[in-house]
Amino acid sequence: MDEFIKLLNQDYELVQYRIKDKAVIFNIQSSKKELTCPFCGSKSIWVHSIYQREIQDLPIQDRQVILLVDTRKMFCKNPDCLHKTFAEIHPFAAPRAKKTERLVKNIIHTSTQLSSLNASRLLKSENITACKSSICSLLKKNANHCG
Ligand SMILES: [Zn+2]
Numbered sequence: 001m002d003e004f005i006k007l008l009n010q011d012y013e014l015v016q017y018r019i020k021d022k023a024v025i026f027n028i029q030s031s032k033k034e035l036t037c038p039f040c041g042s043k044s045i046w047v048h049s050i051y052q053r054e055i056q057d058l059p060i061q062d063r064q065v066i067l068l069v070d071t072r073k074m075f076c077k078n079p080d081c082l083h084k085t086f087a088e089i090h091p092f093a094a095p096r097a098k099k100t101e102r103l104v105k106n107i108i109h110t111s112t113q114l115s116s117l118n119a120s121r122l123l124k125s126e127n128i129t130a131c132k133s134s135i136c137s138l139l140k141k142n143a144n145h146c147g
Contacts, residue, residue, distance in 0.1 A: 001014050001017055001026070002014045004026075004060075005026065005028050008028075008057070008067075008092055008100070008102075009090075009091055009092050011030050011031055011032050011091075012028050012029065012030055012031070013028065013029060013030075013031050014026060014027070014028055015027040015028060015029055015070070019063070022062075022063055022064060022127065023063055023064040023065070023066050024060060024063045024064070024065050024066070025066045025068060026057075026065065026066070026067050026068065027052075027068045027070070028067055028068070028069055028070070029069070029070035030070075030072075030088065030090070033045055035072065035074050035086075035088055037074070037076040037078065037081060037083070037086050038086055038089060039076065039081055039082060039083045039086060040076065040078050040080065040081040040082075040083075042076055042077070042078040042081060044074045044075060044076055044077065044086075046074060046075040046077060047072050047073070047074060047075075048072075048073040048074060048075050048085050049072075049073045050070055050071065050072050050073070051071055051073070052068045052069065052070060052071065053068070053069045053071045053090075053093075054066060054067070054068055054069075054098070055067045055069055055090075055092075055093050055097065055098060055099060055100055056098060056099045056100070056103060056128070056129060057099075057100045057102070057103055058100070058102055058103050058106060058128075059126060059127040059128060062127060063127060064127040064128070064129065067100070069090055069093075071087060071088045071090070072087075072088040073085050073086070073087055073088075074086055074087075074088065099130075103128065104138055106128070107119070107123060107128065107130050107135060107138060108138055108139065108142055108144065110122060110123055111135050111138070111139060111144075112139070112144055116132045116135040116136055116139070117132050119135055120132050120135060
């Protein structure tokens with residue numbers, strides 16, 4: 001299963017996984033020790049705290065995939081930086097996004113062929129949760145017409 005996570009990103013590793021109802025839940029974490037402050041570009045190894053982000057990914061074997069991603073809040077110790085802390089950025093999902101970028105691409109691909117209501121139904125049959133309004137906002141962000 002760790003190979004599966006490496007396909008998502010080389011720097012991430014599997015902590016544990018479990019199957020819950022119709023979903024597979026992967027708890028993953030970055031193996032990078034040093035993170036870069038997005039505000040000033042300084043490197044930091046000082047962890048303030050760790051929380052988990054829940055991010056939906058492409059389904060496997062007809063099961064919805066949920067990534068529980070350990071996300072570090074880091075101290076920035078650059079005295080010239082305006083921020084004392086920053087949150088770890090994961091390369092496979094936008095900040096605060098609830099879906100991976102590859103899942104978003106899949107949803108957009110499906111939705112540009114169909115109305116968003118039919119797209120929502122089709123995605124649901126493939127175990128991807130995306131309601132009509134979230135499809136619309138994804139399409140708008142990507143400058144597509146929402147039908
Ligand atoms: Zn900084």
